[in-house]
Amino acid sequence: MKNFKTIIAIIALSLTTVFSIVANDKDLKVEKKTNKLRTEMSAFIGKNVPVEIKKTTTVEVSFMINNLNEIVVLTTDSKNRELNLFFKKKLNYKKIVTKGITKGDVYKIPFKVNVK
Secondary structure, three states, X not given: OHHHHHHHHHHHHHHHHHHHHHHHHHHHHHHHXXXXXXXXXXXXXXXXXXXXXXXXXXXXXXXXXXXXXXXXXXXXXXXXXXXXXXXHHHHOOOEOOOOOOOOOOEEEEXXXXXXX
């Protein structure tokens, strides 16, 4: 009976390790794809943001990709209303070329806006 408990414990520990490695690998793949997507979105926004800000600000954009590979902005999270409108205008319904993004999933990507 003691050997049986030991074998069960070893199997449980092995399965836990294998499943955690698989989950981490999946997270890394998603992170690489969202990094590519973030780079592509940054190109849509450009380097010059014509909104007057007093300090460096972060804008978190929640969006999804529709069936036409277009960005659909759901929300922008910034205290500056003009900055929110600028990001929505620049990103909404822009076609992306990044492959492997799951259509219909909600993504959140932060963008840092520096003072001029």
